Structures are given as C-alpha cells and as structure tokens.
Amino acid sequence: MAAKPPLSLGSWGRFANPFSRSRPMSKQTHSFQAEVKQILHLVTHSLYSNKEIFLRELVSNASDACDKLRYEALDHPQLFEDNPNLEVRVLFDAEAKTLTIRDNGIGMSAEEATAHLGTIAKSGTREFMAKLDGDQKKDAQLIGQFGVGFYSGFIVADRITVESRRAGLPADQGVRWSSEGTGEFELETIDKPLRGTDVILHLRDEETEFLSTWRLKSIISKYSDHISLPILMKKETWDAEASKQIVTDEWETVNKAAALWSRSKSEVTDAEYQDFYKQISYDSEPPLAYTHNRVEGRSEYTQLLYIPAKAPFDLWNRDKRGGVKLYVKRVFIMDDAETLLPVYLRFVKGVIDSADLPLNVSRELLQESRDVKAIREGSTKRILSMLESLADSDSADDKAKYQKFWGEFGNVMKEGIGEDFQNQERLAKLLRFSSTHADEGVSLADYVSRMKEGQDVIYVITADSLAAAKSSPQLEIFRKKGIEVLLLAERVDEWMLSHLHEFEGKQLQSVAKGSVDLGKLQDEEEKKKAEETAEAFKPLVEKLKTALASRAKDVRVSNRLVDSPACVVVEEGDMSGHLARLLKQSGQEAPETRPILEVNPEHALVKRMLDDPRFDDLAQILFDQAVLAEGGQLEDAAAYVQRVTRLLSA
Structure with a gap:
C-alpha cells in the first residue's frame, strides 16, 4: 500500500481503515478541543472581511476528498462502489436558507468526524491568533493558511451540519455532525446511501447573498476555476410568466474542470x-x-x-x-x-x-x-x-x-551553497550582502568589479549584527585604504563560508583571521615601517605575552589598526569567535581556542604602557576591551569592572 499524505483538516478521512465497521450510535454531544473553541470564537467574532473565502475553502476540501478517494482506490478499486465519476456539487435552498457543498469523495466515519471536526491534529492556533492583530483581525484570507479552513463556514452560518459516509462502509454507517460553533457538537449515526460528504451551512439572516446562483458561480469562477473535478450547480432559466429566474433540476458544470x-x-x-x-x-x-x-x-x-x-x-x-x-x-x-x-x-x-x-x-x-x-x-x-x-x-x-525576494528568502538560499554543489557557482552569483561601500544588495560580481588594482582576494567579516560588523576595529586599515569588505551578520553566514572558498578565482578571506597581508595594496615604504615598528615594540610585546599567557595564544604588533588600541583575531584555519559563540548558543560544544591579541603601536595608550606601574591591569583591560569590541563575552566581567574602577580612582 502506498504511503499516505499527512493529516489535514482540508481532506476528510485521511487515516481510517476503509473496511472497518463501527457500531450505530444515538445522538451524542461532545465538547470541542480547547484550540477549536478559540478558533471558532475568532471566526465568528473577528473574521468578517472577504467572507466569500469560505466557499473556496469548502470546495477545496471537497476536491481534496475526491483526490484522496482516487488515490486510495489505486489499491482498493472497490472504494468507488458503483460511482467512479468524482465531482463536487453546490446547491442551495432559498426558503430554508441553507447552502450545501457535496462531494462523492472519501467521506468520514464517525471516529473521523470527531477527530477531524472536533480537534486540530497539528494546531496552528497560536500562530493563527498571533496573526490576528490590528487590521488583520478582520481578514478571512488568513484562515486557509493554518489548516483550519472548515471552520470558515461559521463566518456566514450560525449552524453547520455535516453528513458523511466513508467509502467502503455500509449505508447504515453514515454519520451526522452538527454544531452552532459554540462549545459543543452533536454526533449521530444515520443512513447515507451515497458515499462522500455534505457540508450544509444554515446561513445567518444577513448572509442571504450566498443564496444566489449568480453570486455562487462568480465565487467559484474566481477561486476554484482551476480544480480539475467538475463543480456542478443547478441551471437557472428565465420564467417569463413569473418574470424571474427559476432554478431547474438540470445540473451544469460551472468551472473549467481542467487542471490549469x-x-x-x-x-x-x-x-x-x-x-x-x-x-x-x-x-x-x-x-x-x-x-x-x-x-x-x-x-x-x-x-x-x-x-x-x-x-x-x-x-x-x-x-x-x-x-x-x-x-x-x-x-x-x-x-x-x-x-x-x-x-x-x-x-x-x-x-x-x-x-x-x-x-x-x-x-x-x-x-x-x-x-x-x-x-x-x-x-x-x-x-x-x-x-x-x-x-x-x-x-x-x-x-x-529580487531585492524583496532576497530580504525574505536570502538566508534560506545560502543553505544551498553547502547542499547543492552542482549549482554552487550559480547560487554564489545570486548571493547579496551589505558591505563597507553599500548597505545592501552587493553581489560577489559587484565586489570583484570594484576591487582595487593589485587586490587578489575578497575580504569579508562575520559578526553578531550588522552594527557590530560595521564598527569592528579589524576594518580600520581597510577603511583607511578604501578597500571594500563584505559584512556578514546572519547566523548562516559562517556555515556558508565554510563551503564557499572562492568566486571567479578570487579567494574569500576573513579580515578576522590570520595576519593582514595587503600584498600589492601596501607599498615598500609601508612594509619597511611596519617591520621597524614591530622590532621597536618587541619589549612591550614580550611583556604582554607574559601578562596574558593564560588568555592569549600570541601577542603581536598590528598592521590593521588605525584608531583602536587593540583587537583580537584567530589563526588562519581556527574557528572564529563568532562561530564559537553561535555553537554555544545552540547548545553545541565549541573547541577551546585562544585568540591572538594585536596591538596598535601608534595608539597613545599602547605607547605609554611599558613603563606604567599598572601594566598588569592595563594589559588585562586592553585584552578585555578587544574581546568586547569583537562581540565576545568576558569570562570574568567583575574583574574587568574592578580593574577599570582602580584606574579611574587613581
């Protein structure tokens, strides 16, 4: 037997054994599941715009029921009984003020009627209610999004009666379900010669517009024209003697009845x-x-x-x-x-x-x-x-x-970089980022076209937020030289970068990993000065290594800092601090890695540290501030506060 589709309130009778027999029962009263009560209250008191949507929902349910029968009958052709032509009929009684949506699909047993019409198997109630705020409170369109379409009938009806028999059960195993949409519903066994389901809406006095052939046809044409099953209504003809349209006993198809x-x-x-x-x-x-x-x-x-x-x-x-x-x-x-x-x-x-x-x-x-x-x-x-x-x-x-699409689905598309290697190159061209040159919409092709002469890598930085990325001290030398850096601030970005290593022959390089080698973007004079500075600050670097031996993997003079006194980076190939934080936040273990402290030899604080009697405190504060600037958290925030307080009190 083929696997069955998942449960949905939009399809009657998804899981029951088609050959089971249930005992006849007298009328019984049951209480709705709590979530159903909430939805019914919302439907009857809040959803009042675009009421016609109820017919779309109920016709769609009827079509699903016919599809379900056709599917189950592949293995059990006897379920068709003597009526293999599947269809949906819509009929009304103006005097009784009832509107009926009838299908000859899979139908429901008594157990299924209780399960499908009195409870919600996978409740979307919380999300449904959350959506109903402000102007959306009156929007009936919402009801179809959460698998509760049957209850839309209560937008126009003060009572709904459902008469159904599951295909394969005998005629005396039919069931009648009835409710006024309050806290209870009634259930009883009935004789139903024909399989399938009748949903009978007892319309409120103010909803008689739906007792019109023209009105119903227009709604069906608008919402259900594509349904491949025929949707039938009784023909109307002009009665010259009475000077009005009258409903005949002849049925006609009112939708195109062809899969679009x-x-x-x-x-x-x-x-x-x-x-x-x-x-x-x-x-x-x-x-x-x-x-x-x-x-x-x-x-x-x-x-x-x-x-x-x-x-x-x-x-x-x-x-x-x-x-x-x-x-x-x-x-x-x-x-x-x-x-x-x-x-x-x-x-x-x-x-x-x-x-x-x-x-x-x-x-x-x-x-x-x-x-x-x-x-x-x-x-x-x-x-x-x-x-x-x-x-x-x-x-x-x-x-x-496309910009709107990327704002809605961009993070999902990034998953494809690591999942769809066959299309990775095409996906890479669709990626969009913020950068130090533009707030949004930067493609990798845009970036490459703007690269500086002599630049041979694509620079990126990851951070917990766009604001943190923009203000990172690791960007200072790039801003000074006008080199564009892509700013990646989404949780999926670190994972994506582990799979996307190059674009059009240009390697992607994190500015927070390894030492910065600007290559041809740095002239010989700058390189010579950097070497001389590193040599001059050797005593300070060695002293900082001793003071921070338990916290820093290494200390070195930085050539990426312009305004900040220090920053922390990791070795090329090590896990970034940002990724380590993401793993910990998700409850996963991250390998213990110690960052490298880089100091700015041109900063006034760094220049005076070596001979300052408070060197140890300054060294720890310098490291802590660099960790905070990178977006990290201090292991001992109280110790940091005490050190800062001592310096301010001196």
Whole structure:
C-alpha cells in the first residue's frame, strides 16, 4: 500500500481503515478541543472581511476528498462502489436558507468526524491568533493558511451540519455532525446511501447573498476555476410568466474542470496564474514570479512553480514538511513532495505533474527514483533561471523584486551553497550582502568589479549584527585604504563560508583571521615601517605575552589598526569567535581556542604602557576591551569592572 499524505483538516478521512465497521450510535454531544473553541470564537467574532473565502475553502476540501478517494482506490478499486465519476456539487435552498457543498469523495466515519471536526491534529492556533492583530483581525484570507479552513463556514452560518459516509462502509454507517460553533457538537449515526460528504451551512439572516446562483458561480469562477473535478450547480432559466429566474433540476458544470497546469501557456491569463497561486498557497499577496513549462526528454513532466512574495511563518520550522504538490497523469498523489526540490528551495509553491511515475508511488520510492532525480534537477535549474532573470534584469521593477525576494528568502538560499554543489557557482552569483561601500544588495560580481588594482582576494567579516560588523576595529586599515569588505551578520553566514572558498578565482578571506597581508595594496615604504615598528615594540610585546599567557595564544604588533588600541583575531584555519559563540548558543560544544591579541603601536595608550606601574591591569583591560569590541563575552566581567574602577580612582 502506498504511503499516505499527512493529516489535514482540508481532506476528510485521511487515516481510517476503509473496511472497518463501527457500531450505530444515538445522538451524542461532545465538547470541542480547547484550540477549536478559540478558533471558532475568532471566526465568528473577528473574521468578517472577504467572507466569500469560505466557499473556496469548502470546495477545496471537497476536491481534496475526491483526490484522496482516487488515490486510495489505486489499491482498493472497490472504494468507488458503483460511482467512479468524482465531482463536487453546490446547491442551495432559498426558503430554508441553507447552502450545501457535496462531494462523492472519501467521506468520514464517525471516529473521523470527531477527530477531524472536533480537534486540530497539528494546531496552528497560536500562530493563527498571533496573526490576528490590528487590521488583520478582520481578514478571512488568513484562515486557509493554518489548516483550519472548515471552520470558515461559521463566518456566514450560525449552524453547520455535516453528513458523511466513508467509502467502503455500509449505508447504515453514515454519520451526522452538527454544531452552532459554540462549545459543543452533536454526533449521530444515520443512513447515507451515497458515499462522500455534505457540508450544509444554515446561513445567518444577513448572509442571504450566498443564496444566489449568480453570486455562487462568480465565487467559484474566481477561486476554484482551476480544480480539475467538475463543480456542478443547478441551471437557472428565465420564467417569463413569473418574470424571474427559476432554478431547474438540470445540473451544469460551472468551472473549467481542467487542471490549469495542463493547459497551454497561451490559454492561461496572468490573473488565472495568480488566482491559482493564491488557491494552493493560501497567500493573499500575488507571487513575485512564476514559471510554467512542459519538459520532455529523459523524463516527461509539467511544472508550474511560484516564488512567493513573503516568507511563510513556519519557514524555519524543521518539523514542517515543505514541497510542491505532486500529481501523476493529473491524479493527485501528495501535498508536500519534498524530494522534488532541494531543502533550500522549500519556500517554492506549485505543482509538478509527472507522466512517468507510477500512480501508487510512495515517499520511499520517490527518494530512490531516477525520474524524480531528473525532475528535481530540472525544476531546481528552472527556479534558479527565474531568479537569475530577476537579479540580472535591466528593469528597475525586476531588480526591486529580487531585492524583496532576497530580504525574505536570502538566508534560506545560502543553505544551498553547502547542499547543492552542482549549482554552487550559480547560487554564489545570486548571493547579496551589505558591505563597507553599500548597505545592501552587493553581489560577489559587484565586489570583484570594484576591487582595487593589485587586490587578489575578497575580504569579508562575520559578526553578531550588522552594527557590530560595521564598527569592528579589524576594518580600520581597510577603511583607511578604501578597500571594500563584505559584512556578514546572519547566523548562516559562517556555515556558508565554510563551503564557499572562492568566486571567479578570487579567494574569500576573513579580515578576522590570520595576519593582514595587503600584498600589492601596501607599498615598500609601508612594509619597511611596519617591520621597524614591530622590532621597536618587541619589549612591550614580550611583556604582554607574559601578562596574558593564560588568555592569549600570541601577542603581536598590528598592521590593521588605525584608531583602536587593540583587537583580537584567530589563526588562519581556527574557528572564529563568532562561530564559537553561535555553537554555544545552540547548545553545541565549541573547541577551546585562544585568540591572538594585536596591538596598535601608534595608539597613545599602547605607547605609554611599558613603563606604567599598572601594566598588569592595563594589559588585562586592553585584552578585555578587544574581546568586547569583537562581540565576545568576558569570562570574568567583575574583574574587568574592578580593574577599570582602580584606574579611574587613581
């Protein structure tokens, strides 16, 4: 049996045994899970803009239920019973003020109705509530983002009744679930000859606009036109005698009922692409970019992939599965086929429809399939090409889009430097940084084009924050000479640098590691003066080595300092202080390394230290201040304060 997609409130009956039997039961009253009560309160009291979104959610749920049946029927064709044609019907009763969304999909058993409609398996309640502040309190668009779409029906209804029977169960094993959206719901067994689910909304008096064929058709056309199943409504015809439209008993399809990605690009409008994106992503903003292609060759597949404009709230949740929707020959297989794209592209939304994969493909088979590898490589290259076209465009609008993209997803893209060696060079060209010459948007190509004559390395510095990087004393000689340094202040940057060693033949060099050798950027006179100064300050250096023997690996005269008295650096190849701090903050062990103290021989404090009777205190203070300037923490802050106090009191 193929592996099943994960649980979602958007799909009825995900995990139950299709052949299980449950005992008939009389009407029972149950309490909602606490999180559901919170959501229902928010839905009924806060979400009141764009109410029509409820129909999109319920039609989407019905479509998911049909997809689920088609998938399970691959192994159990008897689940189709005598009705293999899957569909969604929308009907209303103006007199009773009810609106019904009916599907003949997988359906629910009594146990599933309790589990799926009374609890939230993976609650997004906290994030959902956190989003509902300020103007967002009235935004019904939010409800689809957190897997709680069913409850959107309570935006317009004061009671919802759900009648359902799971495919494979007998007619007397149907279930009726009913609630007014307060603290309780009722459950009872009913006879239901047809499998599937009816969601019956008992509309509030002020919501009768949704008892109109024209209104419902317009909403379906707006949000659900792409759904590949037919969505049926009863036809209306003009009654000349009564001078009004009347509803007939004849059904008609009100959506295009064709998968949007299966249509030719010339047949799909930009508005349709954007509406489809909003449907599958629950994002109220249009995407930054999208690509729609049919690929033929070693592997045949269609891809419709989107770059969102905004990062999702759970982008950094390691337990959250990411990935695009996978279809095989337009049959839905799974929601989050993460193996079709590398992890660093987990923000990409869309659909991949393969013509080669087996219909009963499982997650395990996906990991081993050669066809999947081809799809993954092709889709990755397509997305990178889309980003390159934005980044390299002469259009100011495209450049602004890429800058926005980088602000939202740049740190995720950096993960690819160490994960996707095949595309590392392309990814390196997409990287953007701040530098001593620009606040943002500096590419490695920009940097190389501005390098000084005789400069043969790319200088970088990592720090805990952009402000700390900008004010680091290790940059002083570079500022004096007008040499650009890239400022890296994100947690992922240290890890990225461990994999990115050069760009276009230029080595990346941290200004906080090893001694600074400016090579051709330093003339012979400067080099000679530096050697003479180092010789003259040998007595001071030796004395500092003795005083700081337990704390500093070495002490030397610096040629990188201009205004500061001292700084700490590490040997080339040693772990930087910034990376060591990151490891400790994440609960990991960092190797014990002692930094090197570099002193500025031109600084007044350093010049007078040698003959000062308070030398030991000055040496310790000098070291502590250098550690603080680098962003480190003092092992004994109290001792530092006492030394400074003694100096100030003298």
